[in-house]
Amino acid sequence: MTQRAVDATLAALADPARRAVIDLLRRRPRRAGELADELALSAPRMSQHLRVLRDGGLIEEIAVEDDARARSYRLRREPFNALRGWLEDVEQFWSAQLDSFKEHAERKYRGRS
Amino acid sequence: MTQRAVDATLAALADPARRAVIDLLRRRPRRAGELADELALSAPRMSQHLRVLRDGGLIEEIAVEDDARARSYRLRREPFNALRGWLEDVEQFWSAQLDSFKEHAERKYRGRS
DNA sequence: ACAGTAGTTAAGCAATTCGTTAACTATTGC
DNA sequence: GCAATAGTTAACGAATTGCTTAACTACTGT
Numbered sequence: 093m094t095q096r097a098v099d100a101t102l103a104a105l106a107d108p109a110r111r112a113v114i115d116l117l118r119r120r121p122r123r124a125g126e127l128a129d130e131l132a133l134s135a136p137r138m139s140q141h142l143r144v145l146r147d148g149g150l151i152e153e154i155a156v157e158d159d160a161r162a163r164s165y166r167l168r169r170e171p172f173n174a175l176r177g178w179l180e181d182v183e184q185f186w187s188a189q190l191d192s193f194k195e196h197a198e199r200k201y202r203g204r205s
Numbered sequence: 206m207t208q209r210a211v212d213a214t215l216a217a218l219a220d221p222a223r224r225a226v227i228d229l230l231r232r233r234p235r236r237a238g239e240l241a242d243e244l245a246l247s248a249p250r251m252s253q254h255l256r257v258l259r260d261g262g263l264i265e266e267i268a269v270e271d272d273a274r275a276r277s278y279r280l281r282r283e284p285f286n287a288l289r290g291w292l293e294d295v296e297q298f299w300s301a302q303l304d305s306f307k308e309h310a311e312r313k314y315r316g317r318s
Numbered sequence: 319a320c321a322g323t324a325g326t327t328a329a330g331c332a333a334t335t336c337g338t339t340a341a342c343t344a345t346t347g348c
Numbered sequence: 349g350c351a352a353t354a355g356t357t358a359a360c361g362a363a364t365t366g367c368t369t370a371a372c373t374a375c376t377g378t
Contacts, residue, residue, distance in 0.1 A: 099221050106219035107366090108212050118298045124325060137367055139326050163325075167298050176296070179289055184279050185231045220336095237355060250337055252356050274345045274354045 097149070098178045101171040104148035109133060110141050114150065114167065121154060121166040210262070214284040217261035222246060223254050227280065229295045234267060234279040238300065 105111055112131050116122060122130075128138035142165060146153045150172075151165045218224055225244050229235060241251035255278060258264045263284050269275040 099224065102215060102218045102224065105215045109366095111212065111215065114271055114295060118295050125323095128325095134368070135325065136327085136369085140366085143326085168296070172292060172295055175296065176289075176292055179285060182227060182231050182280070182285055183289070186282055223366080238353095241355095247337070247339095248355065249339085253337085254355085272346075272354085276355070 097171065097174050100148045101150065101175050104144050104150050104171075105175075107141065109137075110145055111146060113141060115136075116169050117151060117165060121164045123164050127165070133165075210284065210287050213261040214263065214288050217257050217263050217284075220254065220257075222250075223258055226251075226254060226258060230264060230278060230280050234277045236269065236275050236277050238275075240278070 099138070105114070109131060113127055116127060116130060124138055124142060125135065127133075127142075128135050131138070133141070140189075149168055149170060152168050153163045154166050155164070180186065218227070226240055229240060229243060235299075237251055237255060238248065240246075241248050244251070246254070255264065258278075259266065259285065262281055264278045265281050267277045267279050269277045271317060
């Protein structure tokens with residue numbers, strides 16, 4: 093259920109440009125043009141990236157004071173929470189018991205290319 | 206620096222099949238054929254996915270007792286740690302001060318489509 | 319009404335990735 | 349040595365992305 097959401101989140105984050113957008117938005121909300129300038133991307137390309145991020149629920153549009161043309165984007169919390177949840181599940185792999193198994197296996201089968 | 210590593214990790218995780226592989230390996234190490242069977246993928250396709258995961262450092266090959274033909278795969282810790290680190294950075298966006306700013310903006314500009 | 323600004327949508331091509339089938343490597347067991 | 353098993357590599361068409369230019373929407377200021 094949240095499975096699909098995490099897939100969408102990871103797909104959105106897989107692109108370096110989109111990840112750079114997230115890194116910029118993590119400081120403060122920014123407008124599309126600002127993002128395009130700072131990442132040296134054309135306006136259309138940025139618009140396309142923003143759509144992927146918006147559709148994936150990672151960002152949302154907010155209004156900007158005094159100018160209805162300008163749209164500003166802000167990070168949304170949920171997808172990052174969901175991703176963190178998944179990551180925590182994965183990291184259970186390294187829980188104490190499995191660690192001992194891992195070390196056992198490592199000792200046993202060490203020394204191959 | 207770890208930037209590139211996180212990019213590679215996210216690129217590897219972006220594919221649903223590869224994420225499913227991670228979800229299986231998170232319970233215990235498995236062989237390539239096992240993974241292919243459980244996810245109903247052809248052996249070559251699985252091999253290709255495993256290569257992406259291996260190149261991205263998300264999994265590693267381990268030997269299997271008694272049969273040098275069989276390769277088993279296990280999760281590697283580092284990429285997940287790096288991803289978690291990045292996620293934690295992003296989540297600083299929602300620190301207390303910024304929350305108050307966010308709520309302010311929300312109150313001010315509410316009520317648009 | 320008109321020119322300018324901010325941004326998105328459309329259309330199209332190049333580059334990448336997906337998933338096949340076929341060929342190949344390496345190992346086991348007879 | 350030979351057949352069978354486990355898996356990877358090669359080659360190739362189909363489907364997806366990446367990025368561009370051009371056209372379009374919507375608002376602003378005069």
